[in-house]
Amino acid sequence: MTQSHNDPQNKPDEAIAxxxxxxxxPASLAKVTAxxxxxVAEQILQLAFSRGVxxxxxxxxxxxxxxxEVDCPIPLEAFAAVSEILSYLYRCQEK
Known part of the structure; x- marks a missing residue:
């Protein structure tokens, strides 16, 4: 996930990855790994792009x-959005 817009908690146009x-x-939840x-966000993105992620x-x-926090499962509030992303990724892998 990335973000790049004005946010009062971040510097203007500071990327988040x-x-x-x-x-x-079956019992596993998606978790934040980085x-x-x-x-740091730019480095995460460069690694992802270079590895075809x-x-x-x-x-x-x-x-x-x-x-x-890194290595923690995603919160309930994000389940629907993350499920949609994982579904998209699985469809991409099938092609």
Whole structure:
């Protein structure tokens, strides 16, 4: 997830990037595996692009997920949006 807009908590136009991982076991929840703002966000994005990882821009979701500690599951408020993203990624992998 990425964000790039004016936000009172961030510098103007400061990027936010959040990486998620998902274990396909039935009881598993998606969790935050990396998160950063500014230069760290840019590094996360560069790593994703260089490895062919799909990136989605969603400023609201990026803001929510950036508050979650790394290695923690996503909050209930983000389930619907993250489920939609995972569904999109699975469809991309099938092609």
């Amino acid at each position: 959040v990486a998620l991982s998902y274990d396909e076991t 998160s950063g703002k500014g230069e 799909k990136v989605r821009t969603d400023s609201d979701l990026a803001q929510i997920l950036s508050e979650i």
